[in-house]
Amino acid sequence: MKVAVIGAGWAGCAAAWRLKTQGHQVSVFEASRHIGGRARRIHSPNLGRDTDNGQHIMLGAYSVTLGLMGEIGLSESSRLLRQDLDVMAADGRFRLRNRSLPAPLHLLAGLLGAQGLSWSQKYKMARFCRWLMKQQWRTPAGLTVLQLLEQHQQDSHLIRLFWQPLCVAAMNTPIEQACAQLFAHVLRDSLGGLPQASQTLIPLTDLSQLWCEPALRDIQLQLGHRVQRLELTESGVQIDGLQFDAAIVACPPVQAARLLQSLPSTPASEQLLADLEAFTYIPIATLYLELEQAWNLPHAMLMLDDTNGSGGQWLFDHSALKPGSGETLVGVVISDAVRLQALDREHAIAAIIEQVRTQTQHLKAMPAVRASELIIEKRATFAAIPGLRRPAVTTPWSTIRIAGDWTDTGYPGVLEGAVRSGLKAAHL
């Protein structure tokens, strides 16, 4: 078949790769000049180098993405730094590490050995996790993460120290709004799985190079082509006047709705368009800092205390990612960056640098900052709230599929969900 894929984010690239390996003739249309969508390489004039549009991490539980990389022939060890789960606060107030024991003992041992929590708090956490396991990770419908935690006697210290940062990092949605059921899925696939599932994988290459560019190497690709019009024909679908047998629309909901609204209308298509309109979005910011010299912190990834709600939550020292490389880049991640967005940029950058400097001072003095780049992705992910209707990849039109992290993946807006949806759309 002759198949078009619209959008070269992780969902579109996964779909294109799968279609190609199945012997179909694939054309990819991408509106921007780059491959990778919301997880891509950019050039930063301020830093004078390439970097990513935002610091990303993957989990060992991202089995489908990791499997796909293997299929493409890419070695994991040269592209990703895999480490056991080690949630360590930069200021030393908290640490939770996974122990190398069979599941679920690794989780229990990790919880019991956590630093910064009282025995009663550890007991409450262990009891809550045990309840989730017994429930097979199913929570009552319509609950937010905060409501669920409060129902299970997780006190405010525990929530602020552990659950809140984990929820915002995993779902990019504040704990008062985030969907408890999706959060339970995240816990099931990471903490509740085998110890490898909770390992973190930090990219060592830029995000476009990680696998999307190699995957699209032999595929017809039109960069800078923003598709304007889809039309159904007797033999398939026309895309801006070009004829295909089928198409996968792998754009975010707003753009997907724009393309799909011109197709013949049915009650099911009206519902689909209404579902696409109902998504709301939350920004993520990354502050990249170029230091005067490599920092060489003992850990590549450290948790920051963001009690005031507009600072960074995670610090990534790229010199610790590649020991001995002399790398001078540092990334600070600000999820749920709604408040940060409203601040004056220079002021926000200075405040985050000060936050990082203060919270790491007992580890190793931070070298002077030579340059900075604050990137705010306004529609980084959809708000993962209870009751959100997420469409399946099938559509009311038999020659059209949709794909993206926002489809009904069972995950919040994450890379693994995007890849899974792309593969599923290609399969169907």
Ligand SMILES: Cc1cc2nc3c(=O)[nH]c(=O)nc-3n(C[C@H](O)[C@H](O)[C@H](O)COP(=O)(O)OP(=O)(O)OC[C@H]3O[C@@H](n4cnc5c(N)ncnc54)[C@H](O)[C@@H]3O)c2cc1C
């Ligand atoms: C700053 C940031 C940090 C993140 N951190 C993490 C993380 O640590 N871990 C994690 O798992 N996830 C993270 N995410 C989420 C992750 O990046 C997304 O889930 C994933 O990239 C979504 O991929 P996608 O293919 O579904 O959509 P997209 O990446 O949005 O791809 C859609 C593509 O369609 C193109 N397009 C749109 N309209 C058209 C058109 N009309 N014609 C042609 N092309 C079009 C767009 O240009 C885009 O390239 C983060 C996201 C951001 C922004």
